[in-house]
Amino acid sequence: MALGKDYVQQQCSIARALEVVGERWTLLVVRDAFYGVRRYSDFLSHLGAPRAVLAARLQALVDVGVLDRRRYQDAPPRDEYVLTDRGLALWPVLRALGAWGRDELPGTTPMRHFHHIVCGTELATNGECPACGVPVPPADVEMRPGAGLDPDPADPVARALLRPRRLLVPLDPEATP
Amino acid sequence: MALGKDYVQQQCSIARALEVVGERWTLLVVRDAFYGVRRYSDFLSHLGAPRAVLAARLQALVDVGVLDRRRYQDAPPRDEYVLTDRGLALWPVLRALGAWGRDELPGTTPMRHFHHIVCGTELATNGECPACGVPVPPADVEMRPGAGLDPDPADPVARALLRPRRLLVPLDPEATP
DNA sequence: TGGGTCGGTTCGGTCAATGAACCAGCACTC
DNA sequence: GAGTGCTGGTTCATTGACCGAACCGACCCA
Incomplete structure (x- = not known):
C-alpha cells in the first residue's frame, strides 16, 4: 500500500500491518494460500489478477516472510508458495x-x-x-x-x-x- | 478497491468485505472513528490523507452504512461521522x-x-x-x-x-x- | 469590510493496476 | 531435432487511482 513512502503512519500497528497486507489482491492471495493454493498458475486462474500484479504480490509476501517459496520439483524446476508461521498468524x-x-x-x-x-x-x-x-x-x-x-x-x-x-x-x- | 468493476470475486465473503473496506485509507478511517475521531478536519490532520481521498472514503463509508453522518450543530452547519452498528462490527x-x-x-x-x-x-x-x-x-x-x-x-x-x-x-x- | 475556519471540490502531475502480448526453460511427440 | 504445449514469469501501452496544492462557498467574528 505504501501509505506514505516511508511510514507516515508508524504510530500504529494497524497501519504497519496494512502496509504489508493492505494492498489490492494481497489478502486474497493469502486467503487462497489457506485454501491450499500453492502454484502461480492456480493463484492466477482463481484470482483473475493480472499476471504482473500477482508476481509482484507473491514476491512481496515472500520478502516480508508471509509466504515461503520452495522448490518442489527439479525437472522442470517448479516452485510453490507456502504459508510461513507469520502467514498462518x-x-x-x-x-x-x-x-x-x-x-x-x-x-x-x-x-x-x-x-x-x-x-x-x-x-x-x-x-x-x-x-x-x-x-x-x-x-x-x-x-x-x-x-x-x-x-x-x-x-x-x-x-x-x-x-x-x-x-x-x-x-x-x-x-x- | 473495485476489485473487478462488478464483483469478479463474489464467491467469497472475504472478497465482498474487501470491496467495501479494502481500499487505501478506508480501514484507517474506521480505526480513527473507534478512537473517537468524528470530524472531517480531525481525520484529515491525524491521517494525513489527501482531502479529496478522505472526502471520497467518508462518503463511501456512509453509503455502505459503516458510518452515519449527523448534524451536530446548526450555526454554522457542521456534520460529524459516527460508527453505525455495522461499523462497530x-x-x-x-x-x-x-x-x-x-x-x-x-x-x-x-x-x-x-x-x-x-x-x-x-x-x-x-x-x-x-x-x-x-x-x-x-x-x-x-x-x-x-x-x-x-x-x-x-x-x-x-x-x-x-x-x-x-x-x-x-x-x-x-x-x- | 476584512479575516479566519470548516468542509469540501477542482486541477495537473505522478504512480500503480490492467490486459494483452511476448519470452525462456523444459518436456513430450513425431 | 523441429514443432508444440505448459509453466512462470517480464514488457508494454493504456487506463485509472492517488497525490499535493490551490481554490471556493458558507458561515462566524471583530
Whole structure:
C-alpha cells in the first residue's frame, strides 16, 4: 500500500500491518494460500489478477516472510508458495473479515463454513470451537461449501474448492472428478 | 478497491468485505472513528490523507452504512461521522490486524494497549477479557498508550490520543493540556 | 469590510493496476 | 531435432487511482 513512502503512519500497528497486507489482491492471495493454493498458475486462474500484479504480490509476501517459496520439483524446476508461521498468524484477520462480510453486507448467502476437524462443530465467529471451547488453528479447520457458491464454476481451482477440504492441504485441481 | 468493476470475486465473503473496506485509507478511517475521531478536519490532520481521498472514503463509508453522518450543530452547519452498528462490527477486524502487526512485524514496540473497562485487565488477542472470560464490545474498551508512541507529536489529534481514553468517546483536541 | 475556519471540490502531475502480448526453460511427440 | 504445449514469469501501452496544492462557498467574528 505504501501509505506514505516511508511510514507516515508508524504510530500504529494497524497501519504497519496494512502496509504489508493492505494492498489490492494481497489478502486474497493469502486467503487462497489457506485454501491450499500453492502454484502461480492456480493463484492466477482463481484470482483473475493480472499476471504482473500477482508476481509482484507473491514476491512481496515472500520478502516480508508471509509466504515461503520452495522448490518442489527439479525437472522442470517448479516452485510453490507456502504459508510461513507469520502467514498462518493472519488466519484471525481473514476469519474476522469473512465473518463481517457475511453478517453485515446485504444479500450475502454464506459461501463457506468452517468446522473443527476433531469434533465437526462449526466454528464461532471468533474462531473458537463452541463445543471444545478452544481456539482452533487453521490446520484443524475443515472448509465446507455453503449455499452461496456457484455449483459449476468454470475455473478448475474453484471447482476443486467445492468439495469439503481441510485448510492448508495442497490443492490438486487435476484430481477434480 | 473495485476489485473487478462488478464483483469478479463474489464467491467469497472475504472478497465482498474487501470491496467495501479494502481500499487505501478506508480501514484507517474506521480505526480513527473507534478512537473517537468524528470530524472531517480531525481525520484529515491525524491521517494525513489527501482531502479529496478522505472526502471520497467518508462518503463511501456512509453509503455502505459503516458510518452515519449527523448534524451536530446548526450555526454554522457542521456534520460529524459516527460508527453505525455495522461499523462497530468491524472491531474484531481491526483487533486482528493490530495484533498481527504488533506480534509478527519486526521491530514493533506496542503502540496502544486495550483494557476491559470494568476490570482493568488487558484484552487477549482474540478480543476477550482473560479475567471475565467474555468478548468485550468496543464501548467497554479503554485504550492506553504504549511505549512505541511518539510522546510529543505535532498533530493535536495524535496528542489527544496520548492519554488513556475509552473507545468511541468523541475526541476534543482543544481540551489537550 | 476584512479575516479566519470548516468542509469540501477542482486541477495537473505522478504512480500503480490492467490486459494483452511476448519470452525462456523444459518436456513430450513425431 | 523441429514443432508444440505448459509453466512462470517480464514488457508494454493504456487506463485509472492517488497525490499535493490551490481554490471556493458558507458561515462566524471583530
